[in-house]
Amino acid sequence: MTVQEFWDYLIPGIALGALYAVIAIGYTMVYGVLQLINFAHSEVFMVGGFAVLMVFTKIDFNDPSVGMSVLLVLLGFATAGFAGAGTAFALEKVAYRPLRKRNAPRLAFLISAIGASFLLSNLAGKLFGRNNHSLTIPFENKKVFTVMNAQVTVLQVLIVCSAVIMMIGLDLLVNRTKMGAGIRAVAQDAETAGLMGVDIDKVISRTFIVGGLLGGIAGFLFAMNSSVGYTMGFFPGITAFAAAVVGGIGNVRGAMLGGLLLGLVESFSSPLFGEEWRYVSAFVVLILVLMFRPTGILGERLGRTA
Amino acid sequence: MIKIALPVVASALVLSACGSDDKKDDSKGSSSAPGGGGGDKPTYTIGFQAGLSGENSALGLNEKKGAELAVEQANASGALPFTLKFTTSDDEASETKSVAAAQKLIDDKNVVVVVGPAFSGPTQAASPNYAKAKLATLSPSATRVSLTDPKNNFTAFLRGTPNDSAQGGGMAMYFSQKLHLKNVMIVNDKTPYGEGLAAVAKDGLTKAGVQVQSESAPQKTPDYTSLATKVKNSGADGLIYAGYYDDAAPFAKKLKEAGVTIPMISGDGTKDDKFVDNAKDAAENWLLTCPCMDASKEAKTAKFVTDYKAKYKEDPGAYSAESYDLANFAIEQMKTFSDPKSITREALLGKLKAATYTGLTKTFKFDQNGEYVGEDIFLYTVKGGKIEYTGNIKELSKS
Numbered sequence: 001m002t003v004q005e006f007w008d009y010l011i012p013g014i015a016l017g018a019l020y021a022v023i024a025i026g027y028t029m030v031y032g033v034l035q036l037i038n039f040a041h042s043e044v045f046m047v048g049g050f051a052v053l054m055v056f057t058k059i060d061f062n063d064p065s066v067g068m069s070v071l072l073v074l075l076g077f078a079t080a081g082f083a084g085a086g087t088a089f090a091l092e093k094v095a096y097r098p099l100r101k102r103n104a105p106r107l108a109f110l111i112s113a114i115g116a117s118f119l120l121s122n123l124a125g126k127l128f129g130r131n132n133h134s135l136t137i138p139f140e141n142k143k144v145f146t147v148m149n150a151q152v153t154v155l156q157v158l159i160v161c162s163a164v165i166m167m168i169g170l171d172l173l174v175n176r177t178k179m180g181a182g183i184r185a186v187a188q189d190a191e192t193a194g195l196m197g198v199d200i201d202k203v204i205s206r207t208f209i210v211g212g213l214l215g216g217i218a219g220f221l222f223a224m225n226s227s228v229g230y231t232m233g234f235f236p237g238i239t240a241f242a243a244a245v246v247g248g249i250g251n252v253r254g255a256m257l258g259g260l261l262l263g264l265v266e267s268f269s270s271p272l273f274g275e276e277w278r279y280v281s282a283f284v285v286l287i288l289v290l291m292f293r294p295t296g297i298l299g300e301r302l303g304r305t306a
Numbered sequence: 307m308i309k310i311a312l313p314v315v316a317s318a319l320v321l322s323a324c325g326s327d328d329k330k331d332d333s334k335g336s337s338s339a340p341g342g343g344g345g346d347k348p349t350y351t352i353g354f355q356a357g358l359s360g361e362n363s364a365l366g367l368n369e370k371k372g373a374e375l376a377v378e379q380a381n382a383s384g385a386l387p388f389t390l391k392f393t394t395s396d397d398e399a400s401e402t403k404s405v406a407a408a409q410k411l412i413d414d415k416n417v418v419v420v421v422g423p424a425f426s427g428p429t430q431a432a433s434p435n436y437a438k439a440k441l442a443t444l445s446p447s448a449t450r451v452s453l454t455d456p457k458n459n460f461t462a463f464l465r466g467t468p469n470d471s472a473q474g475g476g477m478a479m480y481f482s483q484k485l486h487l488k489n490v491m492i493v494n495d496k497t498p499y500g501e502g503l504a505a506v507a508k509d510g511l512t513k514a515g516v517q518v519q520s521e522s523a524p525q526k527t528p529d530y531t532s533l534a535t536k537v538k539n540s541g542a543d544g545l546i547y548a549g550y551y552d553d554a555a556p557f558a559k560k561l562k563e564a565g566v567t568i569p570m571i572s573g574d575g576t577k578d579d580k581f582v583d584n585a586k587d588a589a590e591n592w593l594l595t596c597p598c599m600d601a602s603k604e605a606k607t608a609k610f611v612t613d614y615k616a617k618y619k620e621d622p623g624a625y626s627a628e629s630y631d632l633a634n635f636a637i638e639q640m641k642t643f644s645d646p647k648s649i650t651r652e653a654l655l656g657k658l659k660a661a662t663y664t665g666l667t668k669t670f671k672f673d674q675n676g677e678y679v680g681e682d683i684f685l686y687t688v689k690g691g692k693i694e695y696t697g698n699i700k701e702l703s704k705s
Contacts, residue, residue, distance in 0.1 A: 008538075133584070227556050266529075267531075270533055270535075
């Protein structure tokens with residue numbers, strides 16, 4: 001591999017990794033507060049894509065101006081974030097809260113999560129058809145600049161920038177605010193947090209909303225990069241879950257790191273081993289990391305960063 | 307998460323297929339053909355199997371409409387010594403669901419012939435059962451070469467189209483003889499169809515002295531950016547994508563973004579308007595091969611196009627006309643029975659194997675393995691957001 005090629009694959013790898021990181025945060029936060037793998041998170045991601053698809057189809061823009069492009073992208077973020085947060089909120093209310101109230105065993109939560117995932121995915125298939133839909137990008141996805149002769153497109157800049165902003169925002173939210181303190185307290189010891197006056201239900205609900213917001217937006221970004229379809233959440237969801245585990249499940253910074261790592265591994269596996277080895281190499285990395293660090297790269301710091 | 311839920315749906319399909327009658331020439335009709343025909347005309351059903359929902363279902367739907375139209379017109383003509391019904395079975399273009407979908411038709415004893423399956427994978431999976439039931443399957447579009455291998459014993463499979471070796475060979479011919487390319491990259495989508503097509507194209511190119519690089523990108527790859535970059539860096543002067551439109555579209559987009567401008571060609575799996583709809587201007591100048599000719603471009607198919615449009619409010623798609631032809635072929639052979647009450651699956655299969663039928667699109671004739679005889683491949687080009695008919699590859703490559 002030449003230096004030139006290295007940069008050619010590094011850039012899409014960073015963009016993909018940033019996306020995985022944002023999705024992985026949703027898995028890791030919910031795990032932090034509930035010790036539950038929310039498998040339906042991949043469908044929250046899909047709902048984000050479909051919501052923007054619906055709005056953009058309604059508006060039906062054609063060659064928008066620069067100002068209009070910015071507005072449309074912001075509208076896309078708002079729609080996807082709102083749809084994702086709403087879905088995650090409803091999901092928690094319908095699929096998990098009733099189980100929690102009845103002190104159901106851990107396994108019941110897992111089955112409920114998988115059931116919700118099937119339901120949402122097939123519902124989308126039923127409503128929107130099982131073909132892939134193309135999301136019209138509200139700007140011309142041209143080259144913005146080159147790094148070492150490797151081109152960087154508008155979309156890649158957008159993905160990385162918004163992911164970084166979201167991750168910084170989330171880090172501040174979790175570590176600096178009262179709500180973040182609540183989340184961390186519940187993650188550390190839900191019972192004690194309850195005794196100390198933390199409203200556990202509210203904290204859990206909010207955790208879902210924040211995770212869903214990020215998941216929905218990631219769905220929008222992903223849809224612009226490829227397409228919208230009822231199964232679009234499956235592979236990115238599984239990979240992001242793996243990323244959360246690689247980084248140390250329950251650890252927000254670990255999820256970011258894990259996402260980036262897997263994105264890069266996938267991107268480089270294409271030229272090194274062939275495109276078909278994409279997932280194999282990602283999961284080989286997962287296994288290698290877990291062999292040497294069973295709690296992930298940064299470890300399960302449940303109490304400290306949610 | 308989807309993958310696990312699907313067997314449930316498949317088994318539901320099987321259940322819903324239970325309870326058909328046992329006598330095929332019973333004029334009361336079966337449970338799948340309620341009502342029964344009036345008078346003493348026997349009723350027969352023409353079955354149809356393809357992916358009617360799920361990814362890449364557009365081809366199946368095109369074919370279903372073609373066959374359905376043929377049955378409807380035959381009934382309306384009043385010249386039939388029997389009444390025809392039409393029933394469909396959805397295999398979701400999936401190998402795993404194909405067996406159940408086929409069983410639904412096999413269990414319906416009123417079904418005497420099947421048009422389909424549409425794709426190679428489902429055909430491979432279902433053909434042993436169809437062979438056992440001696441139920442003829444006339445596929446308009448299952449093009450994988452090995453389906454007609456005598457070792458398979460797919461004795462009820464009749465291919466109504468030239469196979470991938472004709473298509474892959476056509477691509478190789480066009481790239482090497484017409485465009486004089488020296489270094490071609492072939493990307494397949496890891497499906498039986500894509501791998502088969504890629505192998506034949508590679509063979510043809512290698513024989514013509516063209517250097518070939520091979521790549522695989524499984525269906526639903528989330529990000530085609532790195533593959534597009536790889537194509538750009540490969541030094542290839544031509545690209546073959548052997549796969550279906552659902553993945554060809556995002557791939558085409560990424561190729562355009564990466565600045566790849568070499569000639570790009572794909573097969574009949576991509577020759578669908580959905581490819582252009584999804585890839586938008588990135589689809590421009592893509593070349594598409596198809597054993598299907600463009601029904602709307604030929605004078606002899608004008609009436610078919612008008613009728614099709616009147617019924618479905620859309621132009622016939624890829625393989626609609628071929629499917630229409632095959633259904634008519636079957637009806638034609640059913641008419642040759644001296645006693646309309648004596649039509650059986652086995653006898654009809656025998657007649658179809660031996661017969662020659664000239665339809666709107668081409669002349670159908672099968673060799674002893676059920677292989678289509680003839681190998682005309684047609685080239686299409688995406689121009690101005692439309693898939694335009696370019697011509698017969700053999701003639702185009704002569705110059």
